[in-house]
Amino acid sequence: MRFTETVALITGAGSGIGKAAASRLAAEGAKVILVGRTKSKLEAAAKEINKAHKLPRAEIFSADVTDEEDIKELADYVREQFGDLHVLVNNAGGSVHSKIMDTSASDWDFVQNTNLRSVFLVSKILGDLMANNADKEKEHNHSRSIVNVASLSGHQAGAHIPHYSAAKAGVINFTRALALELSPFGIRVNSVSPGFVETPLTEEGLKNEQFVKAIRKNTALKRAGRPEEIASVIAFLASQEASYMTGSDVLVDGGWLIK
Numbered sequence: 001m002r003f004t005e006t007v008a009l010i011t012g013a014g015s016g017i018g019k020a021a022a023s024r025l026a027a028e029g030a031k032v033i034l035v036g037r038t039k040s041k042l043e044a045a046a047k048e049i050n051k052a053h054k055l056p057r058a059e060i061f062s063a064d065v066t067d068e069e070d071i072k073e074l075a076d077y078v079r080e081q082f083g084d085l086h087v088l089v090n091n092a093g094g095s096v097h098s099k100i101m102d103t104s105a106s107d108w109d110f111v112q113n114t115n116l117r118s119v120f121l122v123s124k125i126l127g128d129l130m131a132n133n134a135d136k137e138k139e140h141n142h143s144r145s146i147v148n149v150a151s152l153s154g155h156q157a158g159a160h161i162p163h164y165s166a167a168k169a170g171v172i173n174f175t176r177a178l179a180l181e182l183s184p185f186g187i188r189v190n191s192v193s194p195g196f197v198e199t200p201l202t203e204e205g206l207k208n209e210q211f212v213k214a215i216r217k218n219t220a221l222k223r224a225g226r227p228e229e230i231a232s233v234i235a236f237l238a239s240q241e242a243s244y245m246t247g248s249d250v251l252v253d254g255g256w257l258i259k
């Protein structure tokens with residue numbers, strides 16, 4: 001059990017990779033706070049997690065991670081209900097598809113806000129709570145860490161997702177800046193860059209036979225990944241097993257970039 005006496009908050013936890021990460025952290029002893037905009041999705045995810053344990057381990061909080069006021073309210077809630085935060089997983093994200101010449105400024109802003117502004121805001125406001133409690137760390141020997149979910153597209157720009165590719169490259173470099181700034185508080189910050197993973201985000205694409213063929217052809221492991229295969233790497237980075245890692249990005253792409 002790597003996360004006993006650990007409070008962990010996961011954004012975008014109502015589905016896909018975020019839900020799998022919350023489930024994995026809870027399975028290893030963490031109390032998990034599930035954040036997202038759609039309450040019904042969060043409730044269903046929390047119910048599923050809590051069903052697997054004797055005592056409830058999952059709580060939910062509806063918030064838009066691009067909205068500063070929502071995040072301040074979230075920080076107040078965490079402070080009042082849990083008193084501390086040890087692990088933060090900045091996972092919420094999403095995209096729309098368009099070529100650069102067909103991308104409106106509002107679509108550009110939407111994708112930057114969802115994927116990059118969100119990581120900045122949540123890290124700043126909840127990172128402050130984590131850093132303020134860092135002195136207690138020595139007493140409790142708690143590992144504190146932040147894991148940001150970037151993307152393969154942050155390494156290699158994807159077709160028709162220029163805004164998303166730019167934002168995810170930003171997440172990888174923001175991770176390094178944050179790692180440096182939070183290192184004096186003993187807070188490690190790393191990112192995970194998934195390749196193609198079967199989630200609601202890729203559901204439509206994975207119904208397209210051409211797209212599935214392209215994934216098989218271009219991925220060394222010849223398949224898309226499962227959310228649990230990203231969650232296990234998120235859990236590793238969040239845990240003390242990665243105690244000498246900070247400012248790193250871990251590519252989990254089934255071997256896409258080596259083809």
Ligand SMILES: NC(=O)c1ccc[n+]([C@@H]2O[C@H](COP(=O)([O-])OP(=O)(O)OC[C@H]3O[C@@H](n4cnc5c(N)ncnc54)[C@H](OP(=O)(O)O)[C@@H]3O)[C@@H](O)[C@H]2O)c1
Binds near residue numbers: 013
């Ligand atoms: N699936 C892949 O192939 C893949 C590959 C590389 C990277 N990623 C990244 O992995 C992360 C998780 O994506 P996923 O594939 O698991 O897709 P997903 O199932 O669509 O999960 C994204 C979650 O983020 C939440 N979200 C989106 N905008 C939000 C906002 N403004 N405020 C709060 N929550 C928000 C969504 O819930 P609500 O709509 O209810 O808020 C949703 O539950 C994303 O950062 C994505 O870019 C995915």
